[in-house]
Amino acid sequence: MATPRSKAGTKGVPRQHRQQQILAAATEEFGTRGYAAASLAAVADRVGVTKTLLHQYFGTKEDLYLACLVPVGDRLLDTIRTAMGRDGATAHTPVRVLQSIFTALEGQREAWFVLYDTSLPAGGAAARRAAEYWSAIDDLAADGTADLLRAAGSGDPLDADALMYVWRDLVATLVRWWIKHPDQSPEAMTRRCARLFAAAAALTPGPADPPEPLG
Numbered sequence: 188m189a190t191p192r193s194k195a196g197t198k199g200v201p202r203q204h205r206q207q208q209i210l211a212a213a214t215e216e217f218g219t220r221g222y223a224a225a226s227l228a229a230v231a232d233r234v235g236v237t238k239t240l241l242h243q244y245f246g247t248k249e250d251l252y253l254a255c256l257v258p259v260g261d262r263l264l265d266t267i268r269t270a271m272g273r274d275g276a277t278a279h280t281p282v283r284v285l286q287s288i289f290t291a292l293e294g295q296r297e298a299w300f301v302l303y304d305t306s307l308p309a310g311g312a313a314a315r316r317a318a319e320y321w322s323a324i325d326d327l328a329a330d331g332t333a334d335l336l337r338a339a340g341s342g343d344p345l346d347a348d349a350l351m352y353v354w355r356d357l358v359a360t361l362v363r364w365w366i367k368h369p370d371q372s373p374e375a376m377t378r379r380c381a382r383l384f385a386a387a388a389a390l391t392p393g394p395a396d397p398p399e400p401l402g
Contacts, residue, residue, distance in 0.1 A: 218297025223306035289373035
């Protein structure tokens with residue numbers, strides 16, 4: 188979603204409002220171009236201020252990125268925790284988690300790529316903070332997938348580990364698809380995911396219908 192140019196550089200704009208304008212523009216810039224290619228000059232131009240003002244408000248490029256990352260990471264982590272609940276994952280949990288992610292990102296979908304930015308400088312503060320969010324979200328995914336497997340009668344830790352990796356990649360793929368289809372609302376995307384999961388379940392062999400051997 189494009190951030191309209193503003194007159195944030197004019198006098199009389201409250202500081203807090205100006206900061207929010209800068210963060211919205213920077214989130215869009217980082218999310219659409221990636222940290223490495225993002226330009227502070229482009230962010231300033233989007234808002235209608237100078238690069239000097241950006242530095243005065245947020246410091247370096249990495250500082251500005253962190254100011255965008257933290258609210259995105261906190262929001263997604265909190266919404267996933269809430270969607271998972273306190274009593275362990277159930278069959279409805281995967282769709283509920285996806286719905287919470289779509290809802291949290293609506294209006295600023297490119298924020299997903301701020302959190303999962305592969306162009307961050309290795310070893311820097313931004314990469315470390317992003318990795319902390321990734322690890323926390325992966326821990327939630329590991330707990331949820333293990334719960335689902337236990338409910339299905341599997342206590343194999345390797346099954347749980349494999350399913351966690353599948354789930355993580357599946358979520359990323361679905362979110363990326365959704366971002367490329369801006370006409371799809373969070374509600375429509377949630378219904379689509381429910382249909383896809385139901386179709387996948389129907390294709391899975393049951394105990395009385397084991398898969399045919401390969402070869």
